Amino acid sequence: MGTEGARTDRLSILLEQFDKATDMARARLAGLGDEEYLWEPAPGCWSIRPRGEAVTPRAFGPGAWVLDLGDPDIPAGEYAEVARQAAGGMSVEKIAEDWSVSVARVEEVLAHTGEPEPDDTPLTTIAWRLGHLHYAFAGGWEWAFGERRRDPKLMVDFTPSAAVALERFWEAVDRWRAAVGGVTEEQLDTIGFSRYPYGSDADEPFVGVIAGANLEFIHHMAEIALLRDLWRVRRTPSGR
Known part of the structure; x- marks a missing residue:
């Protein structure tokens, strides 16, 4: 594959990595159904649950369904x-x-x-991993490009519908990608460009925050892909 004219600046490399990862993730998530989305392959899983059925002390979310979170x-x-x-x-x-x-x-x-x-x-379900990524990307945009005031843990209305969850998730991811695509070199080096209230984003140059978001997306999508494989072969010892 030719590389003539390819951009090799920091932002372009990070965007290309993210674009390739999202292309693969969209393909791997095609056909996700509600039962698979909520499947708990082992006892004690973390997932999303109706508010009154939460099993963890810090489960959160603004609506009827919450995301498990422990101490x-x-x-x-x-x-x-x-x-x-x-x-x-x-x-x-x-x-x-x-x-x-x-x-x-x-x-x-x-x-x-x-x-x-x-x-x-605990092992976490596909619903949990998607929910975790969703509020991270929604909050990441809010605290770098938005009003920097909303709590990321209250920005995502978790849902038992896989189709609805994916539609909302990709909207948040696409908004993040569009905003990051317009970042300047000066902004890449700005410490505190993101004021995300959880973790160390506010103490890092924004280029590190973008790289961290890529890593978070890639590793959780790899986990989701494996869970989808296990769901597919769960009923037969041979997987056939």
Whole structure:
């Protein structure tokens, strides 16, 4: 494939990566039905649920359905990220605030040596993963390009309908993509261009926020693709 005339600036590379990922995701999500969307392949899954049936202490959402969320902690898979934050000059107090944990918990993570124990976190459904991405992209747009006032956790009306969820999800993703496509070089380097209230976005140059959004999208879509494969072969040992 020829590369003559291809742009290789930072934004173009990130946009091309995101566009390819969304193309693959749209194809992989085609035909998603309600039963598969809400399928819980193991006991103790996190999902979306009617408000009165939430099984987690911090389940959230503005409407009749909420997204499961447990007590705050720093998962083992994020220990390296916490170490990078501290090495980059972020205070222990700020890290604790971003992760909604105690200073003592951050200090425990920073003092950890050797390989972390595997995370003991619940398996999440396709509905949960899509909902998680949806409010992240909706909130990402609000706090970088919008009014910077709405709580991301109250911006998405979670629904048991796969078709409705996908329609709303792609609207949020497309709006994010259109806005990011117009970002200037100066804005890419601006620390605090995104004021997203959860995590460290407000302390990073916006180019890092865009790269992080790409990573979040890609890894959750890969998980969703695997869940779709498991759904397809769930009834026969051979998968045929």
